[in-house]
Amino acid sequence: MKMETRYSIRKYKPEPVEKSLIKDIIDDMLLSPSGKNKKPWEFLVLDDPEVIHGLSESKKAGAGFVKQTSNVILVLSLHDESDTWIEDGAITLMVGHLKAHELGLGSCWIQLRNRESENMDSETFVREYLNIPDHYRMVGFLTIGYPDEEPTREKVHDYSKVHYNQVGGKYE
């Protein structure tokens, strides 16, 4: 898997992704590292386009394209089971995003925590829409599909963000 060719993909072909490929992604997400190995997450896999369509309203901005998505994996975080549930949930999203790329699929992280829909916070929107019990929190979900765009934005290694031996130390 090459980071140089990884992009967030927001345009997908209409064909749904085969269940076996979604399982490959889930298999890797289930093996994600987590604080104290508590694995404070579960995953809700969605492949009903009508249901997925409604998720595009979970945010005021940044989720409109979800309408055209055929597959979604929602991370359900067991926030009472670990104080690292945010980090752990985020890592599973990243692992899923990278695995999708490895498989030639496109995916995009949709943030729910600390975000708003038109009338309520995004987590509450998804909780009510999908009947998610209160013992779960939701960092976000992944949209997944066959890419219908080829981003060409140049990838830059910005070494000004890297310090060498001490903060301010030049790294080159």
Ligand SMILES: Cc1cc2nc3c(=O)[nH]c(=O)nc-3n(C[C@H](O)[C@H](O)[C@H](O)COP(=O)(O)O)c2cc1C
């Ligand atoms: C924490 C986090 C939240 C994100 N939330 C959204 C989102 O809600 N909607 C969206 O379209 N992209 C979202 N993204 C994708 C970013 O916009 C994307 O990673 C960034 O613009 C860099 O583009 P690239 O992934 O193609 O390199 C999110 C990414 C991260 C890591």
